Amino acid sequence: MLRTARPLVPRSSCHEIEDMSLPAQQQAVCYSLSDEEEQDEEDELSEVEDFASDARKIKERLSTMFEHNDLINNRMAVLTKSHLLPPTREDAHYGEVSESLASFASVPTSASAVSLRGVPLEEGFDIKATLGEGRYGTVSEVVRKGSKEHYAVKVMESGRDSESEFKVLAELKHPNIVGLHEAREHEGLSYLVLDLCKGGTLMDWLTDRFERHFGKEVYQRPSSKQIGKLLWQILDPVRYLHFYCIAHRDIKPQNVLLVTKGVQFPQLKLADFNLATELQGEFLTKCCGTPGFMSPEVVQGRYSELCDVWSIGVTFYQIVTGQRLWRDTDTKENHFNELLEQTPLSLKSTEAWKLQGSGALDLAQSMLSLESQGRPTAAAAMEHDWLQRQMLGSEQACCTIS
Numbered sequence: 001m002l003r004t005a006r007p008l009v010p011r012s013s014c015h016e017i018e019d020m021s022l023p024a025q026q027q028a029v030c031y032s033l034s035d036e037e038e039q040d041e042e043d044e045l046s047e048v049e050d051f052a053s054d055a056r057k058i059k060e061r062l063s064t065m066f067e068h069n070d071l072i073n074n075r076m077a078v079l080t081k082s083h084l085l086p087p088t089r090e091d092a093h094y095g096e097v098s099e100s101l102a103s104f105a106s107v108p109t110s111a112s113a114v115s116l117r118g119v120p121l122e123e124g125f126d127i128k129a130t131l132g133e134g135r136y137g138t139v140s141e142v143v144r145k146g147s148k149e150h151y152a153v154k155v156m157e158s159g160r161d162s163e164s165e166f167k168v169l170a171e172l173k174h175p176n177i178v179g180l181h182e183a184r185e186h187e188g189l190s191y192l193v194l195d196l197c198k199g200g201t202l203m204d205w206l207t208d209r210f211e212r213h214f215g216k217e218v219y220q221r222p223s224s225k226q227i228g229k230l231l232w233q234i235l236d237p238v239r240y241l242h243f244y245c246i247a248h249r250d251i252k253p254q255n256v257l258l259v260t261k262g263v264q265f266p267q268l269k270l271a272d273f274n275l276a277t278e279l280q281g282e283f284l285t286k287c288c289g290t291p292g293f294m295s296p297e298v299v300q301g302r303y304s305e306l307c308d309v310w311s312i313g314v315t316f317y318q319i320v321t322g323q324r325l326w327r328d329t330d331t332k333e334n335h336f337n338e339l340l341e342q343t344p345l346s347l348k349s350t351e352a353w354k355l356q357g358s359g360a361l362d363l364a365q366s367m368l369s370l371e372s373q374g375r376p377t378a379a380a381a382m383e384h385d386w387l388q389r390q391m392l393g394s395e396q397a398c399c400t401i402s
Contacts, residue, residue, distance in 0.1 A: 114170040120186045121153060125193070136161055136274045141196060151181060154192040162190035165273040168246060169194075176237040178257060178271040197269055199258025202230070205266065206253060206318065219322030224356050226265060227319055228390025232382065233268040234312050239378035242305045245279040251311035252293045253318060279305060291332045292324060296343045297371050299336045306375045313367030320360065321352045325368075344370055359386030 121127075125142040128150075132139045137156030143149065156162045169180035169192065182193040199205070209220045222230070234256060241248060250272060259267040275288050285301045287294075295310035297303035317325045329335040345368050347353070353361040363384045369375045381387070 114166075114180050114183055116166065117182070117184045118186060119184055121155075121184055121191045125151075125153065127153075134272075136272070142193070150196045152194045152196045154194060156190055156192075158185055158188050158190045161274040162192075164276055166190065166192060168273045168276045172241070172244065172246070174237050174240050176233045176267075176269055177240070178269045194271075195259075195269060197257035197259050197271075199261040199266055201254050202256035202258065202268065202315075202319075203253035205258060206322065209322065221322065221352065221355065222319065224360070225390050225393070227316075227356065227360075228387055229265050230268065230319060231312070231316055231387060232391060234270065234315065235378045235382050235387075237270045238308050238312065239382065241276075242308070242378055245305075247277055247279060247284065247305040248273065248308050248311075249275040249277065249284075249298075250289050250293075251308050251315065252290050253315055254290075256315075291335045292326045294339075295371075296340055299339060304371060306371050306377065309367050309375055309378055309381060312378070312381075313364055316364050316367065317347075320356060320364070321350070344373060357386065357389070359384065359389075363387060 121142070124145055126145055128141040128143060130138060130140050131152060137154055139152050139154050142151050142153045144151070154165075166180070166183050169178070170183065173179065178197065179195045180192060181195075184191040184193075209222070210217045211220060212218070234251070238248065238251070248270070251270070255270065255272040257269045257271050259269060277284065277286075283302045283304060284298075284307075287298055287301055289298055289307075289311070293311045293314050295303060295307045297310075298307050314325050317323075326335060326339065329338060345365070347361060347365050347368065349361055353364075363381065363386050366374075366376050366384075367381060376384075
């Protein structure tokens with residue numbers, strides 16, 4: 001236990017007291033400490049050092065907490081400034097978001113609670129065809145018995161992944177997020193009855209834009225307005241997710257669906273929420289996602305929801321150029337090493353970017369900056385001048401061949 005400190009005069013200066021006046025001698029005391037007293041003084045000093053060490057640790061922890069709190073406050077300020085704050089979940093109507101972008105910015109509706117039913121899928125649905133298979137399950141087209149209502153049903157093993165996707169989709173509703181209509185679980189399998197999107201994936205749409213000219217595959221670039229509308233429809237649901245403290249963590253062209261096929265401006269829906277997670281006020285640490293679309297911070301194991309903005313930036317790059325940002329490597333470890341070696345990125349001003357007009361490359365560069373360098377939120381990216389021009393401006397040429 002710490003004792004009250006007492007003034008000490010060094011032993012070496014005891015002789016100086018003789019030269020003092022009497023009042024001064026009465027005030028000055030020279031302590032000749034015993035071994036026991038010296039040990040007490042050492043114990044007190046040790047306790048003080050321990051206390052100081054604990055105080056430094058507390059200060060460091062508080063500094064980290066305040067740093068993250070400032071990060072949240074800054075993002076909320078950006079959201080408020082951009083006039084893109086979504087309403088509360090109880091608001092059940094579409095309203096104006098930004099006076100200039102009212103016809104493009106989506107405001108979420110409240111979600112109807114979807115409960116998990118313990119009955120097999122066959123009780124109520126007829127399976128029509130298999131639409132696709134992935135690492136997390138299969139997707140089939142189904143029709144509700146006694147009606148003409150068609151849906152997509154995702155079948156996967158019951159577990160953490162299926163539970164994560166169910167929780168996210170059951171709580172949220174947005175026109176650019178695949179909607180959950182019903183959920184069932186039976187004999188170890190989970191069934192998620194979702195919106196049926198017949199246009200394939202954004203990856204399919206990009207692949208179809210390659211045509212053969214003089215024996216060479218050539219990418220027919222979408223117009224700037226097409227690109228802007230596509231990018232907007234990916235950023236807007238992500239903005240919505242982040243507002244409700246959810247990170248998707250696996251955004252890529254394969255996880256973006258087209259509602260219909262063969263239209264100039266397709267409607268998109270973000271899908272596959274197996275890796276989605278709720279934000280708890282601390283940095284995320286799990287290294288997950290798809291190599292090629294994962295941010296450097298995800299690879300390093302310390303990141304925020306801004307990992308999704310990086311993934312959208314990579315997708316934006318592929319839509320504009322028709323090429324992957326990162327070349328294929330033998331192993332994901334080699335890709336991760338290459339990613340960390342080459343970041344911060346510096347994108348080249350190629351012909352593909354010049355054709356998009358002033359600001360397109362700047363937007364991509366900002367989305368592909370490091371979090372520590374100020375990577376923008378999804379809401380801030382939606383306010384970028386180039387993107388707003390595409391959403392509000394006149395149509396450009398339908399396509400550009402390169």
